[in-house]
Amino acid sequence: MNIFATIDTPAALIERTRMRRNIERMQQHMNELGVRFRPHVKTSKCIEVAKAQREAGAQGITVSTLKEAEQFFAAGFTDILYAVGMAPHRLPHALELRRRGCALGILTDSVASARAIAEFGRANGEAFDVLVEVDTDGHRSGIKPEEDALLEVGRVLHEGGMRLGGVLTHAGSSYELDTPEALKAMAEQERSGCVRAAQRLRAAGLPCPVVSVGSTPTALAADALDGVTEVRAGVYVFFDLVMRNIGVCTEDDIALSVLTTVIGHQADKGWAIVDAGWMAMSRDRGTQKQKRDFGYGQVCDAQGRVLDGYVLIGANQEHGILSREGEADADIAVRFPVGTRLRILPNHACATGAQFPEYQALSEDGTLRAWGRFHGW
Amino acid sequence: MNIFATIDTPAALIERTRMRRNIERMQQHMNELGVRFRPHVKTSKCIEVAKAQREAGAQGITVSTLKEAEQFFAAGFTDILYAVGMAPHRLPHALELRRRGCALGILTDSVASARAIAEFGRANGEAFDVLVEVDTDGHRSGIKPEEDALLEVGRVLHEGGMRLGGVLTHAGSSYELDTPEALKAMAEQERSGCVRAAQRLRAAGLPCPVVSVGSTPTALAADALDGVTEVRAGVYVFFDLVMRNIGVCTEDDIALSVLTTVIGHQADKGWAIVDAGWMAMSRDRGTQKQKRDFGYGQVCDAQGRVLDGYVLIGANQEHGILSREGEADADIAVRFPVGTRLRILPNHACATGAQFPEYQALSEDGTLRAWGRFHGW
Missing domain, CATH: 2.40.37.20 (D-serine dehydratase-like domain)
Known part of the structure; x- marks a missing residue:
């Protein structure tokens, strides 16, 4: 040796052959399903890894912190989705990134945050691109597809002059499953819940161009993603023993x-x-x-x-x-x-x-x- | 706010008032017991924290990596004990630190490592300061006080021209206890086992100036440390919920x-x-x-x-x-x-x-x- x-x-060793195979497998599956793929770079936090994902066909990246947004933007990534609910105190930082040319999308799941975003945006002459977080599995954040709050948040953003970009969900509870049948069912639950939220926004006369779903297990298990425009996944790039036990x-x-x-x-x-x-x-x-x-x-x-x-x-x-x-x-x-x-x-x-x-x-x-x-x- | x-x-917030109180409590206890105190800086990995420990009376520091040794040495700490079993491939780095003026002590618990240390030391004209790790609670590394290997390792080092500094133990299983009686008993087990190992080395005609023990729970629980020259502890500087449950x-x-x-x-x-x-x-x-x-x-x-x-x-x-x-x-x-x-x-x-x-x-x-x-x- x-x-x-x-x-x-x-030392943290990356086997590039395996990484490339993992990237190609996911990208090919996304291509077959006819959706854009936006990898979550929180897994690697590494420019070289994200570049390999982009070269394979990924469009844009997902980040979990504004520091990641800063670092990847400095490395030439401009289409960045910050997929953690926007804390109002971080709006000045988000604004600054956008003014420097970063196409930064942000996320909210509450009327309180949506109002703060719209007020700050208007006060600064900035129409933020905002997605509404949808809860399709009860594991963490988001508004349930049938809740009144979904439309209220959409209206606060849209009528407040923000660019309502659409809806986003993450079926993190897929990590608790370990059979192909259960994963497929969860992928469908994630898809249908998010598409339903999009339909409700559109039926209310609100714009909803983006329907973004994903987790590594559901992305790999999905065999149809009707109505979805974009998939996000992170850990697939390396995989790990948890994913091995889940069966992906x-x-x-x-x-x-x-x-x-x-x-x-x-x-x-x-x-x-x-x-x-x-x-x-x-x-x-x-x-x-x-x-x-x-x-x-x-x-x-x-x-x-x-x-x-x-x-x-x-x-x-x-x-x-x-x-x-x-x-x-x-x-x-x-x-x-x-x-x-x-x-x-x-x-x-x-x-x-x-x-x-x-x-x-x-x-x-x-x-x-x-x-x-x-x-x- | x-x-x-x-x-x-x-953000990781340190309440300096509490930190100072924790440092003073431990140092005062060590002073009362009449032993040197060598804090383990792996907890904070922070120069300012270690300086506060030194100002309160600590003598030397304990580290868990050679990177810590490098960083603290660069900040003016010279008396450094690297308290993880020495991997032979790290000997050139340890030698280099010593040649630059760092009084770096190292640790071993096997004949194989002791031989590698002695051979490398002799080949480079360096008499390393080496402690022998003693196992007093079965939780991890070390040689049991009564094992033949203890004397063999001591001889390999001493006769190989190294400076046999003494013995060291860490009763990490104290983390599994939560009553004052059990902690006192473990502190005594740690003390008596390490002192016994020192006695055996001395009885065999080998030098053993240092008898080093410690973990935060046992250090705080000990009410007599006869035969011990030095105590090490780390997490006491901040404490945490695990220590709260242990009762210290x-x-x-x-x-x-x-x-x-x-x-x-x-x-x-x-x-x-x-x-x-x-x-x-x-x-x-x-x-x-x-x-x-x-x-x-x-x-x-x-x-x-x-x-x-x-x-x-x-x-x-x-x-x-x-x-x-x-x-x-x-x-x-x-x-x-x-x-x-x-x-x-x-x-x-x-x-x-x-x-x-x-x-x-x-x-x-x-x-x-x-x-x-x-x-x-």
Whole structure:
């Protein structure tokens, strides 16, 4: 493993071959469904990754913070949707981005926020592009398709001089499912709820050009998206063990792993201690309640081959405890001597990536390149 | 709360008054016990925090990565203990730090690593200061006090020309306890096990000047530390909800909180949506199995007063779901309108701090100052 001799551990490794395959798979599916695809770059927070998504056919990006908007705009991305409910105190920042040429769309799900947006926009001579967030699965934010508030928010924006761009939903509860049938049903629920909200706005004489839906599981499960104009998804670019348990990828699709070094053993317990603790893996235990619990991650060899049954059963800040599931491995210290390099597949790529200031991107030709990642707000 | 109008959310807020009180409490206890105190700066990764610890009487610092060692050394800290088992590939970096004048101590718990240290040291004419890690509670790394390997590692280092500095242990399983009696017993187990290891090394004719123990719960619970020369602890500087449940602090001692803004509601469910999701709070659910589960954190008003019963019951990347425990709060949207600023006390200060590139330190006089924090390795 000469290639890894140049980098220290823990390191966040991207297998570019896998990443490209994941990007192509999603984009092709979106093309077949005839919808625009707007990837959520909160997963990677990385310019190079977003560029690969754009080159494959993505149109515009979705962000979760205005810092992401700033960073991607500085890198030449102009069509940006900030898909978290707009806090009124952030309107001056949004205005500033728009005045600098960023086509920034914003989101609201309440009359109070819609009024604040319209008042601020009018006071500053700016017609913000605003989507109304729709709740199609009860998991977080949004207005239910049949609620009166939907039309009220639409009117406050439209009559207040803002550009009512349409409706947006995210069926985050798809993360709790794990059969193709349930995922398909959730994709249809997400689609039909969002389309219904659009129909109600239009029936009330309000504009609604955009119907934006998506989560990685529903985007991949959908086989028809009538009435939808745009899909958003984020974690598909890397995939992870949570997605593996949901059933939308296999371990061999997971493009992000943590390169780690064995630093010790408790041989009598069958433990190897590695330098990937929770600071590297994150505290995400997303597989804990899924059909297979991978602890803090699935162990692979340095080449990325899954070592079935070996997982991180525990994590302290800079220590990971590697063990075999079931019977303890009496040969652990021989199997993984001090200095051994391994890779750990993460439960949740968004959370694990966030622990690192940069990725190490591994090309097909075996070269490594550092790709920066944003941190903070 | 004009003071917070100048900063965006989410922000990692340090109450300096509380931090100073926490630092003084620990230092005074160590002074009374007659031991040196070497704080673990992995909790804050912040120069200003470590300086406050040093000004109160701390001698030297403990780090969990060589990046921390680099950063604190650059800021004038020279007595640094790297308290994670030494991976042989990091020896050139450790050597370089020592050659630049850093009194860097390192750690090992295996014959394999000890040999690698001694060989590398001899080949480079460097007598590394090395402690042997002792396992006093079975929770992670280290050699048990009665194991043969303890003396073997000691001999490999001493006879290999290294400076055998002594023994070190960390009773991390103290985090699983929650009564004063159990904590006192664990503190005594940690002390006696480490002292026993020191006695064995000395009886074998090996040097063992340092006997280093510690975790925040055991350090605070200990009422006698005979034979111990040095104590290490980290999270006490901020405290958190895990420590509150263990019983070594109250909510009013917690010096780190996340300042957040209400961005929406699901009034029928009694939810407020805030902009502190897991990216801000971390995915740490350390209170999940403790006597009181605080979800993703305890809600306080903007002045830091605990709003009893209000917690973050869920978290997505940039969304926190705030709810009252028990019966839903039908007035949630009136109680916390959009734009309301709140503070959230974290489950685990080390993990929450790590999500932020900087802290906002709040003085008694009401001024805010940005304090940088290291990220990555």
